[in-house]
Amino acid sequence: MTHNRIARVRHEMREKGLAALIVSSLPHIRYLTGFTGSNALLIITQRSSAFLSDVRYTLQAGKEVKGCKRIIITQIGLYEEAAARELLSGSGKTGFESNQITYAQYRVLRRLFPETSFASTADIVENVMLVKDEMEIESIRRAAKISDKVFHEVLDKIRPGVTELEVAAEISFLHKRYGAQRDAFEIIVASGIRGAFPHARASRKKIRSGEFVTLDFGCVIDGYNSDITRTVAVGTVSSRAKRIYQVVKDAQQEAIDAARGSMWAKDLDAIARKRIERGGLGKYFNHSLGHGLGLQVHERPKVSQLSKERLRSGSVITIEPGVYVPDFGGVRIEDDVLLNDAGCQVLNGAPKELITL
Ligand SMILES: [Mn+2]
Numbered sequence: 058m059t060h061n062r063i064a065r066v067r068h069e070m071r072e073k074g075l076a077a078l079i080v081s082s083l084p085h086i087r088y089l090t091g092f093t094g095s096n097a098l099l100i101i102t103q104r105s106s107a108f109l110s111d112v113r114y115t116l117q118a119g120k121e122v123k124g125c126k127r128i129i130i131t132q133i134g135l136y137e138e139a140a141a142r143e144l145l146s147g148s149g150k151t152g153f154e155s156n157q158i159t160y161a162q163y164r165v166l167r168r169l170f171p172e173t174s175f176a177s178t179a180d181i182v183e184n185v186m187l188v189k190d191e192m193e194i195e196s197i198r199r200a201a202k203i204s205d206k207v208f209h210e211v212l213d214k215i216r217p218g219v220t221e222l223e224v225a226a227e228i229s230f231l232h233k234r235y236g237a238q239r240d241a242f243e244i245i246v247a248s249g250i251r252g253a254f255p256h257a258r259a260s261r262k263k264i265r266s267g268e269f270v271t272l273d274f275g276c277v278i279d280g281y282n283s284d285i286t287r288t289v290a291v292g293t294v295s296s297r298a299k300r301i302y303q304v305v306k307d308a309q310q311e312a313i314d315a316a317r318g319s320m321w322a323k324d325l326d327a328i329a330r331k332r333i334e335r336g337g338l339g340k341y342f343n344h345s346l347g348h349g350l351g352l353q354v355h356e357r358p359k360v361s362q363l364s365k366e367r368l369r370s371g372s373v374i375t376i377e378p379g380v381y382v383p384d385f386g387g388v389r390i391e392d393d394v395l396l397n398d399a400g401c402q403v404l405n406g407a408p409k410e411l412i413t414l
Pocket residue numbers: 284375377391
């Protein structure tokens with residue numbers, strides 16, 4: 058499994074003329090070796106690969122890490138150990154993950170490997186991670202099912218007088234009760250005018266009658282994330298609010314109906330965006346339609362107006378149009394979908410008809 062993944066990374070490296078690649082992103086290292094800990098470095102050359110971590114992970118790395126040489130360090134840093142073992146000497150052009158290391162770490166690399174010619178890279182491991190295998194899809198599917206169930210149950214807790222934070226705490230509790238390792242990200246509960254902030258974290262604000270409440274949450278199974286958003290009404294909401302809800306719901310459905318592998322990501326974004334524009338709300342849809350989902354909550358592909366890539370069958374993406382009206386509130390509806398050649402499969406089952414509590 059992981060061996061095959063490293064082979065695919067080597068293929069990408071050859072295409073880019075790299076003799077070696079330093080992988081420093083922990084989700085990437087997990088994907089390529091199976092390691093789930095918090096400190097590691099992976100160096101891949103065309104002939105070998107070396108995994109480095111520290112003594113806290115001796116046992117864990119022994120159990121988890123497959124397909125590469127394991128090096129446990131004691132005192133010095135990961136890069137220093139790599140230098141001491143001459144893991145990069147004479148390797149030729151060496152790539153590092155430019156959006157994963159700090160400038161300070163880059164300076165350490167330059168100091169420790171003065172003879173090595175470094176090349177800034179992006180998207181090498183990301184490209185290999187784009188298409189999910191059956192086990193990965195199964196984990197995302199399970200995480201999505203748990204979040205569906207949590208949505209259904211948390212509805213009982215949403216009523217006037219309850220704070221957003223209480224709702225968020227309940228979601229987090231239910232995720233774990235149903236077997237998730239943790240929340241995928243800090244839960245968003247945005248009621249009333251706070252709904253106009255797309256990424257409003259849950260606050261001490263009390264939910265009131267007549268408000269929309271947007272819930273955006275997800276959980277983690279075997280490292281894989283779910284990400285779902287629903288907006289519900291508490292008491293009677295205005296007809297304007299209901300109309301906005303309908304436009305967002307239609308836009309989301311039209312995008313789901315159109316989504317398939319091999320289409321341009323920006324074309325999918327445009328389908329939802331045009332529907333919202335026709336509803337007169339175009340200027341209030343101020344983010345991209347969705348993003349890839351996997352070991353990271355936000356990974357490639359980006360499904361945005363600016364994207365220059367085609368979607369791939371076997372990718373899992375979110376479809377999450379939203380409308381955010383200042384001093385009024387917001388609506389967002391989000392599902393996770395698995396793309397295939399003919400269309401897509403929606404991994405969430407939570408209802409999207411407007412629920413009034
Ligand atoms: Mn999302």
